[in-house]
Amino acid sequence: MSEERRRAVLHAIVEGYVSTSEPVGSRALAASSVLGVSSATIRNDMAALEEDGLIAQPHTSAGRIPTDAGYRSFVDHLAASALQDPHKRAIQTFLSDAVDLNDVVERSVRLLSQLTRQVAVVQYPSLRESAVRRVELVRMGTDRALVVVVSADARVEQSTISLGGETPDEEFERVAREINEGSVGHTPAALQRSLDGWVARPSQVAWARAVADAVVTAARGGTVERVVFAGAANLARAGAGFESDAIGSVLDALEEQVVLLRLLHEMAADGQDIAVRIGAETKNEALARTSIVAAGYGPGGDATSLLGALGPTRMDYPGTMAAVRAVARYLSRVVENE
Amino acid sequence: MSEERRRAVLHAIVEGYVSTSEPVGSRALAASSVLGVSSATIRNDMAALEEDGLIAQPHTSAGRIPTDAGYRSFVDHLAASALQDPHKRAIQTFLSDAVDLNDVVERSVRLLSQLTRQVAVVQYPSLRESAVRRVELVRMGTDRALVVVVSADARVEQSTISLGGETPDEEFERVAREINEGSVGHTPAALQRSLDGWVARPSQVAWARAVADAVVTAARGGTVERVVFAGAANLARAGAGFESDAIGSVLDALEEQVVLLRLLHEMAADGQDIAVRIGAETKNEALARTSIVAAGYGPGGDATSLLGALGPTRMDYPGTMAAVRAVARYLSRVVENE
DNA sequence: AATTAGCACTCGAACCATTCGAGTGCCAAC
DNA sequence: GTTGGCACTCGAATGGTTCGAGTGCTAATT
Helix, strand or coil, X not given: CCHHHHHHHHHHHHHHHHHHCCCECHHHHHHHCCCCCCHHHHHHHHHHHHHCCCEEXXXXXXXXXXXXXXXXXXXXXXXXXXXXXXXXXXXXXXXXXXXXXXXXXXXXXXXXXXXXXXXEEEECCCCCXXXXXXXXXXXXXXCEEEEEEEECCCCEEEEEEECCCCCCHHHHHHHHHHHHHHHECCCHHXXXXXXHHHHHXXXXXXXXHHHHHHHHHHHHCXXXXXXXXXXHHHHXXXXXXXXXXXXXXXXXXXXXXXXXXXXXXXXXXXCCCEEEEEHHHHCCHHHCCEEEEEEEECHXXXXXXXXXXXXXXXCCHHHHHHHHHHHHHHHHHHHHHC | CCHHHHHHHHHHHHHHHHHHCCCECHHHHHHHCCCCXXXXXXXHHHHHHXXXXXXXXXXXXXXXXXXXXXXXXXXXXXXXXXXXXXXXXXXXHHHHCCCCHHHHHHHHHHHXXXXXXXXXXXXXXXXXXXXXXXXXXXXXXXXXXXXXXXXXXXXXXEEEEECCCCCCHHHHHHHHHHHHHHHECCCHHHHHHHHHHHHHCCCCCCCHHHHHHHHHHHHHCCCCCCEEEECHHHHHHHHHCCCHHHHHHHHHHHHCXXXXXXXXXXXXXXXXXXXXXXXXXXXXXXXXXXXXXXXXXXXXXXXXXXXXXXXXXXXXXXHHHHHHHHHHHHHHHHHHHC
């Protein structure tokens, strides 16, 4: 009862179940495949695999299906496989004519959902610290203003502040001029000091603090983290693997960005180039029957942000992993050029 | 056989079917409700309603369910009903502390999906034409640049252009200076003339056209129309009204923004304060079993953009319409202040 | 003329019993 | 360690039966 063949049997069970979504029996395995042994032998191996908790049978007279642990073992012993060439070309053409960062992210997430036929998730690139290039102050109504910060690495951040009362035009203009003088060219660290002094000046306007904060925040890399997703329809299609009730919970979890972000962060901490969470490993009730394949991406090879694909535990792991890896790589390159 | 009672019967059938999602029979109607007549009378009315194509029976020994035409009639004879007070308060608190336009839209769509328990859709406010306040040119890599346009009404638009080759710094600076001189303060009409002249200058750089186009586009009101949606999970829950297959098609249609935008535009053309498309009226295969309730919103009472809720034809029309109307009204107010 | 009671009729849902077969576990033989 | 053989299990599929909600129609009633 060779260790290696048992792994091959598990492998075959996973592949069979993934492609047919039916439990697979010993007879079918013996007939179909590369394992040149009889069904009886396979049955023995199956018994052992079941003993180890890697496979299970839904009921007595049915075939076997992989457990979470079974998928885990399968994934862990998977050799990295490459994406097919036509797909590679698709990635390139799809991403190459994006016009801005938003567009890049949106195209990526759609692309990934199409390649994997799963739900794709892309976290907005976390922004790097960088110097301020220009600050623009625009009045809105009587007591609010828009602060637009253009950073040296070509990001544009905007936020609204309250002026807390009437402000004469000339005062507004003065502040606009001064905030530029005090911040242009400075990186966040220097910025903080420079603006602290400016805010503290005698006879400074009350809302100077708000402006300074907005500028510093923008320079630090912007506001909150966000994720976008696409391909929710693929969940519903997933080979009748889900009831519509379960789909609801999963969609809820997806829209609950916080959950997803926490999960992605945890996966990032694993420190491999590509991370997989299977079923209950997601530690989330609603995602107990789904798996996530995620990879980091970012400029210059440091994976500062994450993207991934989410689907039923019964998913095509090799294909999904290849697609996620490929998109992450291309996206890294694009972000680098931006 | 009074006309009025027949309408009341239809009304009762719609309400019964919406709340129980079971076909409703004559006996149940006679027992339950305000129509003080016997089941036999109701049966007669039902026969007439069926003759008119307003109701149908799934099979002989079942009760009746409304047809699309039945819902239509129901909706058309609906008196405007107000939203409950707690909901009104929810809207106010939910929207009042949004920080920027993106935030407003995102909060709105989430709010609407919660109020209606349907999928909510919000189109980004279509931007008005307005003068240019400042143009910022930022280099990115050797042959690309970012054009940031801040308009007088406080929108920020950005787009990336290609420089098509090496460009010396001083030339870059010159163009940046000139584009500001040529566009600041101009409205789109004047802008076009002013910049055409500028582009045509002898010895002008090749990429001047690209810059000018970006600025004009931004002044015209920005790039493409976009819609966001939320509450997809509500689809899956919708009282087991859908099979997961159908959910997939609907989600597809939702992500296919073009379809949705076309539909919303058509509905806007109807010119009522609130528009309803029922089932096949959506003229879309995938949405044949869904209805959409939409209302326009925009600054100063002109409905320049749309928002709405989408759900199964068997939806709570009065409640949904009230929620859509209320959110549209509040959102108009918020946009106005921005 | 409209409403109502009564009744025969229809037809799907639910229930039950039976059959069929895929798949297993185990044992003896190789 | 592998294989053929065989008894056994149990869900899925099939078919027949019952049950009852709901209808349509007709005749009686107001």
